[in-house]
Amino acid sequence: MDTRRVATTLTLxxxxxxxxxxxxxxxxxxxxxxxxxxxxxxxPLDQECxxxxxxxxxxxxxxxxxxxRDADQFEGWHWTDSKYQWNSxxxxxxxxxxxxxxxxxxxxxQITYNxxxxxVHGTTGISLAxxxxxxxxxxxxxxxxxxxxxxSYSSGTNWMTVYELDDWFGGDDLVQSMYFPSLSVxxxxxxWGCDSAGGNxxxxxxxxxxxxxxxxYAQMSMVVNYGWYVDDAYCEDLAEYDPEYNCx
Amino acid sequence: MMHRVxxxxxxxxxxxxxxxxxxxxxxxxxxxxxxxxxRSSNGxxxxxxxTIVSGRRNVQTANVKTGLGGEFLxxxxxxxxxxLVAKAENHVSAERVLRFVSGASSLDLRIVLEPAITIxxxxxxxxxxGVSNAEVYVAYADGRKRRFFFSDEMGPVVADESGxxxxxxxALGSRFELxxxxxxxLPGTSGVLTANxxxxxxxxxxxxxxxxxxxxxxxxDATGVPISGADVRLRVxxxxxxxxxxxxxxxxxxxxxxxxxxxxxxDGTFVFAGVPGGRIRIVATKDGFQASRLERRxxxxxxxxxxxxxxxx
Numbered sequence: 001m002d003t004r005r006v007a008t009t010l011t012l013x014x015x016x017x018x019x020x021x022x023x024x025x026x027x028x029x030x031x032x033x034x035x036x037x038x039x040x041x042x043x044p045l046d047q048e049c050x051x052x053x054x055x056x057x058x059x060x061x062x063x064x065x066x067x068x069r070d071a072d073q074f075e076g077w078h079w080t081d082s083k084y085q086w087n088s089x090x091x092x093x094x095x096x097x098x099x100x101x102x103x104x105x106x107x108x109x110q111i112t113y114n115x116x117x118x119x120v121h122g123t124t125g126i127s128l129a130x131x132x133x134x135x136x137x138x139x140x141x142x143x144x145x146x147x148x149x150x151x152s153y154s155s156g157t158n159w160m161t162v163y164e165l166d167d168w169f170g171g172d173d174l175v176q177s178m179y180f181p182s183l184s185v186x187x188x189x190x191x192w193g194c195d196s197a198g199g200n201x202x203x204x205x206x207x208x209x210x211x212x213x214x215x216x217y218a219q220m221s222m223v224v225n226y227g228w229y230v231d232d233a234y235c236e237d238l239a240e241y242d243p244e245y246n247c248x
Numbered sequence: 249m250m251h252r253v254x255x256x257x258x259x260x261x262x263x264x265x266x267x268x269x270x271x272x273x274x275x276x277x278x279x280x281x282x283x284x285x286x287r288s289s290n291g292x293x294x295x296x297x298x299t300i301v302s303g304r305r306n307v308q309t310a311n312v313k314t315g316l317g318g319e320f321l322x323x324x325x326x327x328x329x330x331x332l333v334a335k336a337e338n339h340v341s342a343e344r345v346l347r348f349v350s351g352a353s354s355l356d357l358r359i360v361l362e363p364a365i366t367i368x369x370x371x372x373x374x375x376x377x378g379v380s381n382a383e384v385y386v387a388y389a390d391g392r393k394r395r396f397f398f399s400d401e402m403g404p405v406v407a408d409e410s411g412x413x414x415x416x417x418x419a420l421g422s423r424f425e426l427x428x429x430x431x432x433x434l435p436g437t438s439g440v441l442t443a444n445x446x447x448x449x450x451x452x453x454x455x456x457x458x459x460x461x462x463x464x465x466x467x468x469d470a471t472g473v474p475i476s477g478a479d480v481r482l483r484v485x486x487x488x489x490x491x492x493x494x495x496x497x498x499x500x501x502x503x504x505x506x507x508x509x510x511x512x513x514x515d516g517t518f519v520f521a522g523v524p525g526g527r528i529r530i531v532a533t534k535d536g537f538q539a540s541r542l543e544r545r546x547x548x549x550x551x552x553x554x555x556x557x558x559x560x561x
Contacts, residue, residue, distance in 0.1 A: 029500075030307075031399075064299055064311040066398045067337060069416055123399040128304055141539045149305060156310035159297075192481060192509060230503050236485060248483075248531045248541050 025232035027127040028147035030187075030194065031225040034065030034122045034158065037201070039074055039112040040104065040217040041086050043096070047164035047173040048088035055089035055101060056080045057164040059175065064155065066122025068163050068172065073121040074218070077103050077113040084113050088164045088173075121160060123225070132235035133191045135247035142247040146191035146229040154184040155222055158202075161209070162216055176215045178204040183222040194227025280326040280348055284357030286318035286334050293318035294361060296336025301396055302328045326352060333396045334359045340401050340419045343394060364401075364417035365443050369452030371411040371428045371436070378411025379456055382430040383504070386415055387497040389423035389440050403427075403500070418443045426454050427493055427501035432521040434460040435501040437493045460505065461546045463520040465555040467512040467532050474516025475559055478534040482508045482520045485527040485543070525551075532557045 048057040056078055060068030076086035087094060087101040087110060094101050096108040104111040131145035158180040163172040183199040201219045239246040286296045297313045298320045314320040314336075324330050326348035335341035339361035346355065371382040385403035394402060400416045407413040407428070418424055426438040433456040441447050467478040484506040491506070493499045505522050512518045512532070523546060531541040537559035544553060 062337065064297065064309075066400050067335070067416065069400065125397045125399060125402070126301065126307065127395050128307065130304075139539075141533065150307065151305045152307065154306070154308045156308070159311060159313070192507065229507065230491075230500075231483070231507060232491075248529060248539070 026130060026132055026146075026235050027230045028130045028150050028189070028194070028227050029125055029127050029230055030150065030153060030227045032065070032124050032126065032153060032155075033120050033223045033225055034063050034160070034220060035118050035120050035223055036061075036074065036160065036218040036220045037112075037118045038115045038217075038219045039076070039119075041076070041110040042213070042215055042217065043090040043109070045086075045088050045090045045164075045175065045215060047175060048166070049091060049094075053166070055087045055094040056085040057088035057166065057173075058083045058085050059088075060163050060165045060172065061121040061160050062163070063122050063160045064158055065124055068161075068165065070165050072119055074160075074162055075112055075117065075119055077110060079113075086110055086164070088175075121220075127230070130229070132232075132238050132245050133229070133247060134245045136244075140247055142191045144191070147189040147194050147227045148191050150187055150189050150194065150227060152184060152186050153222075153224055154182060156182050157205075158183060158220060158222070160218070160220065174209055176210065177208045178216065178218065178220075179206050179208070180220050181205055185222060185224050187224060187227065189227055192229050194224065196223065196225055198223045278326075279323045280352055281321065281323050281354040282330075282332065282346070282357060283319070283321040283354070284359055286314055286320070286336055286359050286361055288336075288339060289360055289362055294336040294339060296334060296339070296361070298322065299333045299335075299396070300324060301331040301333065326350075331395055332357070332359075334361065335398065336361055338364055340364045340417050341398060343396055345395070362419040362422070365420045365445070365448050366414055366416050367418045367426070367443060367448055367452055368412070368414040369426065369438070369454060371407045371413065371430075371454045371456060373433075374455065374457040378407070378409075379428075379430055379433070380407060380409045380411060382407040382411065382413075382428045382433075382454075382456065383501065384413045384415065384454065385427045385429075385499065385501045386418060387425045387427055387493065387499055388419070389425065389495070389497060391498070393498065420444070425493060425495055425497055426452050427497075427499050428454040428456060429501040429504045430456065430522075432459060434458040434505060434522055434524060435493070435499065437495065437499075437501075440495050440497075460522040460524055461551040461553065463523050463528070463530065463546075463553045463555065465518055465530065465553075465557060466516045467518065467534075467540075467557050467559060468516055469537070470558060470560055474512075474514075475534060475537070476512055476514045476516060478512040478516075478518075478532045478537075478559065480510050480512055480518045480557075481531045482523065483529045483531070484524055485529055530555065530557065532559060534559055537561055 059074040061073040062068040075084040099107040130149040133142035133145040161177040162175040188195045199222045330346040333343045371379045383404035429435040436456040467475045533539045540557040
């Protein structure tokens with residue numbers, strides 16, 4: 001066995017372990033949501049073709065922002081069971097054109113009840129290690145550290161996998177996955193927190209399951225809901241003996 | 249001689265290796281290939297997705313889905329520290345902090361995801377009435393900390409008009425606590441419970457029994473004219489156990505009232521409700537004025553403090 005290789009391997013493991021323990025207690029916590037609007041369903045769809053629920057279904061979204069759930073993640077247009085649902089079966093007696101089951105494009109396609117209505121399909125949080133609040137210009141007011149250490153938040157390729165949620169027969173039915181371009185949000189933060197900020201709205205770049213045809217459509221964006229500074233006793237201790245940190 | 253040096257290096261590293269969970273090959277390269285398989289705690293692979301996060305000032309994430317067998321592969325720049333977050337349906341997510349030393353070219357991770365159970369309940373006040381819009385957080389008794397989290401696992405989950413809520417994913421079999429907070433109350437907790445079918449079936453009550461103190465005030469200039477739109481912050485200082493629930497668990501909910509912020513109204517007034525007792529500092533700032541601050545000690549719950557802060561030009 002190559003001893004240097006073993007040493008390299010073990011040292012890497014050691015650093016990984018140290019990394020896991022390296023936590024700075026004072027943080028800036030960001031709340032980041034994936035949101036969508038202008039939802040459409042082109043079909044074909046065969047997710048809810050069996051009685052007793054056919055053809056309506058509530059749709060949920062698993063994404064890089066969270067898991068699918070029976071909520072208002074991807075609202076349709078037909079009010080059923082306290083949800084805006086989608087015609088999830090475009091075959092048999094539910095095939096287009098039919099203005100009972102389609103509300104768009106001459107009763108051949110579907111569009112959400114309000115194209116500008118924004119749905120939140122998932123929310124994540126991230127705790128970022130930051131410096132203790134401190135005063136760089138000597139006026140007694142904290143002007144550095146805390147959330148002012150955080151400038152922007154960028155997400156790589158975003159994705160939404162849409163399911164027809166089925167609580168009668170156990171399994172949720174995959175509709176399709178949509179992939180979106182990366183998004184970036186510039187943040188406006190002071191020491192104590194960050195204002196809400198949103199990114200651009202983007203359309204799907206590509207699909208899978210299946211990759212063609214495009215059965216559904218939506219625009220998505222990313223919103224930083226807030227940032228807030230989470231204090232730590234360490235910073236108060238620091239303020240006791242370092243005037244730069246004794247600010248407010 | 250070389251053999252002795254290598255032996256010492258190996259011995260030192262091996263001590264730390266014993267507490268590691270990452271069996272890892274390493275080879276010199278400019279990028280590191282991170283691969284692995286997501287598995288459930290019973291050993292079976294699970295399909296899911298992986299997010300990697302880097303940066304502090306400019307936070308960047310990248311997202312990849314796993315294959316059907318839970319396998320994933322990402323390449324990262326080893327000069328940065330990375331956080332890897334893995335999640336899958338019906339499981340709670342897991343994260344690993346990755347830092348690299350030169351010489352590493354690949355990393356094979358074994359990520360085990362705990363099965364999840366949905367826990368529902370109600371946030372109630374001292375008279376048993378539901379409290380609407382309360383934020384509900386999850387804390388685990390094993391002290392696990394998360395840097396990147398999903399709100400449907402760790403909160404905040406927002407209770408509805410009747411105070412009812414569901415946390416969709418709590419680690420099955422874990423010891424956990426639900427903590428709630430809403431402006432106007434001090435945080436409350438369910439106490440430590442076990443996440444199992446019995447708890448899920450019974451539901452969890454999270455009482456908010458104390459409203460804490462109320463701090464009201466006015467912001468005026470040197471002539472007594474009210475100043476609207478001033479940034480007013482309240483910070484609780486040196487509060488014993490700050491940030492921890494009565495069970496001693498770290499708590500995002502218990503942090504919430506410790507640092508509050510508002511803006512003065514048209515008549516210069518402001519109010520902070522649900523303030524914990526102890527030493528507090530109130531700071532008011534507005535462009536064109538010098539900052540003003542005061543410190544007070546708050547006593548029992550329901551104490552109302554009325555203060556005036558004067559901003560000087």
